[in-house]
Amino acid sequence: MTTRSITDRLGGLAFGGDYNPEQWDEPVWKEDDDLMRRARVNLATVGVFSWALLEPEEGRHDFAWLDAHIDRLHANGVAVDLATPTASPPPWFTLAHPDALPVRPDGTRLVHGSRDTYCLAAPAYRIAARRIAAALAERYGDHPALALWHVHNEYGTLCWCDHAAAAFRVWLRARHGSLDALNEAWGTAFWSQRHTSWEQVLPPRETQWHKNPGQALDFRRFWSDEIIAAFREQRDAIRAHSDRPVTTNLMLPAYQNVDLWALARELDVVTSDQYPNAPGLDAAAGVAVHADRTRSLGGGRPWLLMEQGTNTVYDDGQILGKEPGEILRHTLGHIARGSEGALFFQWRQSRAGAETWHSAMVPHAGPDSRIFREVTRVGEAVARLGELAGSTVAASVAVLDDPDAWWALGVDGLPSSRLDYHAALVRAHRALWDADATVDFAHPEHELSRYRLVIAPALFLLSDKGAENLRDYVADGGTLFVQHAAGFVDDRMHARLGGYPAEPLREALGIRVEEYRPLRQDERITLSDGSHGTVWSESLRTEGAQTLAAYTHGMLTGGPALTRHRSGTGQGWYLSTRLDDADYADLVGRLLKEAGVEPDVPGLPAGVEAVTRHALDGRHWQVLLNHTPVAVPLPDPAHDLLTDALAQELPPGGCAVLRGH
Ligand code: GAL
Numbered sequence: 001m002t003t004r005s006i007t008d009r010l011g012g013l014a015f016g017g018d019y020n021p022e023q024w025d026e027p028v029w030k031e032d033d034d035l036m037r038r039a040r041v042n043l044a045t046v047g048v049f050s051w052a053l054l055e056p057e058e059g060r061h062d063f064a065w066l067d068a069h070i071d072r073l074h075a076n077g078v079a080v081d082l083a084t085p086t087a088s089p090p091p092w093f094t095l096a097h098p099d100a101l102p103v104r105p106d107g108t109r110l111v112h113g114s115r116d117t118y119c120l121a122a123p124a125y126r127i128a129a130r131r132i133a134a135a136l137a138e139r140y141g142d143h144p145a146l147a148l149w150h151v152h153n154e155y156g157t158l159c160w161c162d163h164a165a166a167a168f169r170v171w172l173r174a175r176h177g178s179l180d181a182l183n184e185a186w187g188t189a190f191w192s193q194r195h196t197s198w199e200q201v202l203p204p205r206e207t208q209w210h211k212n213p214g215q216a217l218d219f220r221r222f223w224s225d226e227i228i229a230a231f232r233e234q235r236d237a238i239r240a241h242s243d244r245p246v247t248t249n250l251m252l253p254a255y256q257n258v259d260l261w262a263l264a265r266e267l268d269v270v271t272s273d274q275y276p277n278a279p280g281l282d283a284a285a286g287v288a289v290h291a292d293r294t295r296s297l298g299g300g301r302p303w304l305l306m307e308q309g310t311n312t313v314y315d316d317g318q319i320l321g322k323e324p325g326e327i328l329r330h331t332l333g334h335i336a337r338g339s340e341g342a343l344f345f346q347w348r349q350s351r352a353g354a355e356t357w358h359s360a361m362v363p364h365a366g367p368d369s370r371i372f373r374e375v376t377r378v379g380e381a382v383a384r385l386g387e388l389a390g391s392t393v394a395a396s397v398a399v400l401d402d403p404d405a406w407w408a409l410g411v412d413g414l415p416s417s418r419l420d421y422h423a424a425l426v427r428a429h430r431a432l433w434d435a436d437a438t439v440d441f442a443h444p445e446h447e448l449s450r451y452r453l454v455i456a457p458a459l460f461l462l463s464d465k466g467a468e469n470l471r472d473y474v475a476d477g478g479t480l481f482v483q484h485a486a487g488f489v490d491d492r493m494h495a496r497l498g499g500y501p502a503e504p505l506r507e508a509l510g511i512r513v514e515e516y517r518p519l520r521q522d523e524r525i526t527l528s529d530g531s532h533g534t535v536w537s538e539s540l541r542t543e544g545a546q547t548l549a550a551y552t553h554g555m556l557t558g559g560p561a562l563t564r565h566r567s568g569t570g571q572g573w574y575l576s577t578r579l580d581d582a583d584y585a586d587l588v589g590r591l592l593k594e595a596g597v598e599p600d601v602p603g604l605p606a607g608v609e610a611v612t613r614h615a616l617d618g619r620h621w622q623v624l625l626n627h628t629p630v631a632v633p634l635p636d637p638a639h640d641l642l643t644d645a646l647a648q649e650l651p652p653g654g655c656a657v658l659r660g661h
Contacts, residue, residue: 012386014341141242186214291337336623436599475568510545512566535576
């Protein structure tokens with residue numbers, strides 16, 4: 001029987017990290033055992049980059065060293081998340097199979113020397129990856145220490161080589177059926193691009209000027225499917241020998257090389273890695289958006305934070321430290337939003353190699369350090385939260401997220417290069433987070449009726465099915481908020497004719513956009529309600545909608561900028577420019593009010609985050625995080641699992657996990 005929940009095996013939430021004992025020797029391993037016990041580590045990710053040791057030459061495996069480490073961890077009460085090492089092929093592999101090295105769009109073939117130096121579409125790579133995955137599964141598939149399989153690491157490396165070209169053509173034949181259909185889909189009537197044989201069809205490699213948008217979008221989709229196929233091969237090779245759950249760690253933020261909705265469907269448990277890219281409150285908001293996305297990718301199921309840093313905030317070319325208390329707040333930020341624990345990259349900071357300066361649970365300074373002391377306290381806190389296992393989070397707001405729409409905004413020749421999908425997604429989430437709303441992400445074609453408010457921040461591409469779904473959502477009582485440049489193209493990158501956005505979404509919004517008018521770099525316009533817009537504007541007319549704010553500049557003067565339309569039992573809002581942050585926050589606040597969305601814990605001051613985890617049997621827990629430097633009295637004191645006492649207030653920068661009553 002497959003054990004789908006990893007927490008069953010751990011007896012509580014997971015705590016630990018990537019463990020790379022091959023970088024060390026016996027005395028350090030002994031110390032690791034002791035320190036892991038002190039830090040309450042119960043799960044270690046092993047073998048992520050161990051291919052060169054596990055298979056020192058093609059087809060010859062050496063598992064003895066790994067046997068010893070896994071047995072040692074087991075004896076020490078630490079379960080194992082065993083990785084397949086396929087994210088870093090050893091030097092012998094690339095020497096033997098130079099055709100499997102990745103090629104950039106400009107034709108440069110990369111060489112060995114870093115990691116991820118493979119083309120996933122190269123047959124030699126796929127054979128080697130399946131072989132090592134199967135060998136590991138055969139050897140460790142029912143090892144009592146094994147809690148989870150970790151296939152590969154952060155899938156997403158793309159390639160433009162001839163293997164990729166061949167696989168792309170196979171994929172295109174399956175998608176389009178015929179060359180005629182492909183020509184039609186890609187609009188090859190323009191610029192004399194009509195293909196008359198399949199060999200003429202290429203990946204979007206470096207070319208003279210704009211690439212074909214249909215080709216660019218299909219190449220993204222092809223790679224997503226190729227990545228998922230590669231994952232499945234390893235997963236299935238593992239499942240032939242093992243009943244333990246299988247995952248791969250997703251890398252979310254701005255790294256959209258795979259359809260994460262589709263990949264997540266293949267995972268027994270969704271896991272992901274998170275490294276903030278700004279300090280302070282922005283880092284906390286980054287944790288929240290990451291956690292909400294990961295949970296949503298798994299359809300709300302419990303998930304697991306596979307990697308975070310003890311001291312790592314990437315910011316403009318430098319690594320910033322986390323402040324005292326931040327490791328706990330970030331950890332609980334993930335757990336609050338459904339993670340079944342928290343793991344780090346990595347256990348012990350490397351003394352050599354490419355990531356020598358990346359933070360770890362045991363820093364270069366050793367255990368006598370602030371970081372290790374904090375890690376120990378965080379481990380103790382997580383150990384107290386076992387009863388949360390299996391519970392999840394209920395959101396009444398959704399932000400729409402569609403990889404096709406993301407990729408569509410990456411093609412050449414758009415009316416503005418300042419339509420940034422990821423920034424729009426994060427901004428919508430941030431405005432909701434600041435307003436204490438609990439948020440899911442959803443695909444535009446998902447069932448949306450459980451949400452009171454749905455925000456579509458960047459749906460430049462919208463499929464017919466998505467447009468119908470959004471129309472129905474509004475007709476059935478939902479509040480939909482659609483932001484500028486929405487529904488401009490269909491799922492082939494063909495422009496919507498007769499006015500944007502895509503029909504029948506226009507029905508729900510009661511508007512018709514006739515003309516897009518991007519604003520100049522430094523242009524900031526004022527709307528009739530006093531709010532300000534940048535980046536974009538549109539000439540639209542209402543077809544039933546009410547104008548809430550109008551343009552006051554140039555030829556758009558008097559024309560609608562922000563509209564609301566009552567349709568069926570719901571309402572569709574449309575905003576045709578990009579509002580300044582404060583105005584956007586006000587508008588989101590107004591929408592939350594209209595839609596009747598309340599914070600999980602009303603009455604908390606700004607900078608205090610609260611999320612509720614619910615168990616199926618009705619139990620619930622409030623996770624409260626105080627991101628401010630002052631103590632905050634709790635509106636509703638309750639038993640705090642972290643202190644095992646009644647909590648009346650949150651200390652400055654402190655946290656509480658209150659058992660519901
Ligand atoms: C992750 C990766 C780890 C490590 C870490 C550094 O994306 O999976 O192997 O490189 O980043 O932040």
